[in-house]
Amino acid sequence: MLTDEERREIEAEMARYPTRQAVCVDAMKIVQQHRGWVSDESLRDIAALLQMSVDELDGVATFYNLVFRRPVGRHVVLVCNSVTCWMLGADGLYQESCAASGAPGGATSPDGRFTVLPIVCLGACDHAPVMMVDDDLHHDVSPGNVATILERYP
Amino acid sequence: MERPLTARIQPGREPLDLRGYEGEGGYAAARDAVLHLTPQEVQARVTDSGLRGRGGAGFPAGKKWSFVPMGDTAPRPKYVVVNADEMEPGTFKDRLLMEGDPHQLVEGIILSAYAIDAEVAYIFLRWAYKLAAARLERAIAEAYDAHYLGERIFGSGHRLDLYLHVSAGRYICGEETALLNALEGKRGNPRSKPPFPAVSGLWGKPTIVNNVETLCNVPHIVGRGAEWFRKAGLSEEGGTKLYGVSGRVKRPGLWELPLGTPMRELLEEHAGGMQDGVRFRGVLPGGASTDFLVEEHLDVPMDFGSVEKAGSRLGTGTMIVLDDQTCPVGMVRNLEEFFAQESCGWCTPCWGGLRMATDLLRGLEEGTGEPRDLELLSSHARMLGPGHTYCAFAPGAAEPLQSALAFFHDDFDRHISDKRCPWR
Numbered sequence: 001m002l003t004d005e006e007r008r009e010i011e012a013e014m015a016r017y018p019t020r021q022a023v024c025v026d027a028m029k030i031v032q033q034h035r036g037w038v039s040d041e042s043l044r045d046i047a048a049l050l051q052m053s054v055d056e057l058d059g060v061a062t063f064y065n066l067v068f069r070r071p072v073g074r075h076v077v078l079v080c081n082s083v084t085c086w087m088l089g090a091d092g093l094y095q096e097s098c099a100a101s102g103a104p105g106g107a108t109s110p111d112g113r114f115t116v117l118p119i120v121c122l123g124a125c126d127h128a129p130v131m132m133v134d135d136d137l138h139h140d141v142s143p144g145n146v147a148t149i150l151e152r153y154p
Numbered sequence: 155m156e157r158p159l160t161a162r163i164q165p166g167r168e169p170l171d172l173r174g175y176e177g178e179g180g181y182a183a184a185r186d187a188v189l190h191l192t193p194q195e196v197q198a199r200v201t202d203s204g205l206r207g208r209g210g211a212g213f214p215a216g217k218k219w220s221f222v223p224m225g226d227t228a229p230r231p232k233y234v235v236v237n238a239d240e241m242e243p244g245t246f247k248d249r250l251l252m253e254g255d256p257h258q259l260v261e262g263i264i265l266s267a268y269a270i271d272a273e274v275a276y277i278f279l280r281w282a283y284k285l286a287a288a289r290l291e292r293a294i295a296e297a298y299d300a301h302y303l304g305e306r307i308f309g310s311g312h313r314l315d316l317y318l319h320v321s322a323g324r325y326i327c328g329e330e331t332a333l334l335n336a337l338e339g340k341r342g343n344p345r346s347k348p349p350f351p352a353v354s355g356l357w358g359k360p361t362i363v364n365n366v367e368t369l370c371n372v373p374h375i376v377g378r379g380a381e382w383f384r385k386a387g388l389s390e391e392g393g394t395k396l397y398g399v400s401g402r403v404k405r406p407g408l409w410e411l412p413l414g415t416p417m418r419e420l421l422e423e424h425a426g427g428m429q430d431g432v433r434f435r436g437v438l439p440g441g442a443s444t445d446f447l448v449e450e451h452l453d454v455p456m457d458f459g460s461v462e463k464a465g466s467r468l469g470t471g472t473m474i475v476l477d478d479q480t481c482p483v484g485m486v487r488n489l490e491e492f493f494a495q496e497s498c499g500w501c502t503p504c505w506g507g508l509r510m511a512t513d514l515l516r517g518l519e520e521g522t523g524e525p526r527d528l529e530l531l532s533s534h535a536r537m538l539g540p541g542h543t544y545c546a547f548a549p550g551a552a553e554p555l556q557s558a559l560a561f562f563h564d565d566f567d568r569h570i571s572d573k574r575c576p577w578r
Contacts, residue, residue, distance in 0.1 A: 016317040018357060021339035025322050052339075063341045063498075064322035066281050082243040083442055084400040086488045087480050120325060120492060121243040121442075122282050125400035125472070126407045135284045 209365030440469020443550025
């Protein structure tokens with residue numbers, strides 16, 4: 001069930017759009033903000049609130065790179081693998097992010113602390129290679145300082 | 155040299171708040187236009203300036219606006235949608251404009267909405283731009299408090315609501331009709347055109363979709379006139395452009411320069427030339443979905459017409475440099491993998507062709523490529539080209555592939571004859 005807070009936040013978004021369906025991405029992001037991911041149960045609750053079919057909402061959910069339909073760790077590490085970062089060492093950065101966090105690529109570390117995922121261009125190519133941890137952008141990263149960066153995220 | 159778009163931006167400093175922005179002349183153009191000009195007069199200034207869209211396609215902004223139905227019988231509400239989904243690999247220019255001077259964008263939106271008599275506007279922002287989101291929210295709130303947004307803006311009879319929509323990350327949402335579907339809460343598949351958004355866009359209403367940098371030009375054009383804008387560029391296309399350079403150059407970065415600045419000046423003077431011990435081999439002049447240019451093109455002026463004449467596109471104006479330590483086959487494989495992953499999956503030549511092209515490129519890198527693979531790659535590039543899909547995504551994906559096959563043919567051949575990647 002959606003919490004009162006989640007419901008309130010989703011309903012506040014409704015004032016910005018003429019249809020309920022238009023709120024669906026915001027709604028999924030709100031739930032994800034609170035719970036880390038969007039479960040089948042959450043999907044059903046959101047669909048009911050927005051008067052959408054569950055399948056249509058799942059179609060939207062799975063369209064996006066950043067709506068998580070499986071649980072993720074406490075911190076999500078996104079390593080850019082697009083062209084400039086790739087030229088300047090993104091593959092090594094990704095491997096080191098997995099090694100330092102204990103998370104296999106595309107999955108979560110056994111202690112539940114980190115999920116490491118590849119991501120498309122983060123729009124900071126003059127400082128490549130770059131990665132994001134949660135909401136923070138880290139630029140000019142070398143494999144050697146990945147461990148130090150990750151230490152800041154308990 | 156004038157840098158109107160970035161004059162108020164100081165990296166590392168908080169952007170100007172509403173009062174600070176007004177102190178430097180901000181909102182004067184919007185106030186004057188809303189109170190003293192007709193929407194048609196605002197449109198005329200932008201049309202006369204020749205401003206071409208800065209998001210990649212370069213469509214004339216004034217012309218786009220001219221397709222919107224006007225007058226009492228026009229469908230309502232009309233919408234302005236800001237394409238702030240900057241996800242073209244190698245592109246990082248709109249980030250600076252939004253983080254550095256959010257009120258400039260808000261003023262551009264107010265003017266554009268007034269020009270087509272729209273009452274609602276959305277900024278469609280990519281999820282990764284957290285700082286831009288926070289700063290835009292603050293600027294929008296300030297503009298509402300000052301009554302520059304909301305009911306009776308600037309004390310006129312006009313109303314404009316502006317909302318920030320933060321997406322959840324998918325490259326195709328930068329395509330304007332996919333963006334509209336995404337805003338409506340649907341999968342971001344592009345729509346068939348016509349009808350064009352200017353006639354039937356968001357929720358079937360007249361809508362213009364403009365890029366951030368395009369809109370940031372509007373206050374300057376309306377305030378200082380079309381003539382001034384045309385003179386600000388080095389070519390007849392007019393204005394300044396945010397140019398970016400990334401890759402193994404000494405000083406990667408972003409510069410606002412007159413439109414038509416030669417590529418060589420950008421690479422050698424502003425970006426400082428190649429890093430020591432590294433040689434230039436080629437460049438994608440305007441993001442991932444533009445054709446490679448090489449040494450012989452270095453003196454091309456970076457404007458829409460000149461880059462097109464050279465066989466590529468200005469695109470977003472943010473250049474990605476290929477150096478001699480990078481395998482061109484690997485670079486193209488990386489680009490096509492991006493496109494294969496980000497294809498919305500609607501049109502067969504796009505999702506199928508990109509997947510097959512990616513497999514072939516990976517085979518070449520791994521040493522299992524055969525001579526006929528190059529013919530197959532060429533035929534995929536042709537099938538991905540214009541006319542076979544709903545939108546410009548596949549033709550964009552074909553551009554680096556087809557040009558790499560032409561300019562770096564020997565490198566492709568070596569992967570086949572040596573049965574391995576020479577860079578590995």
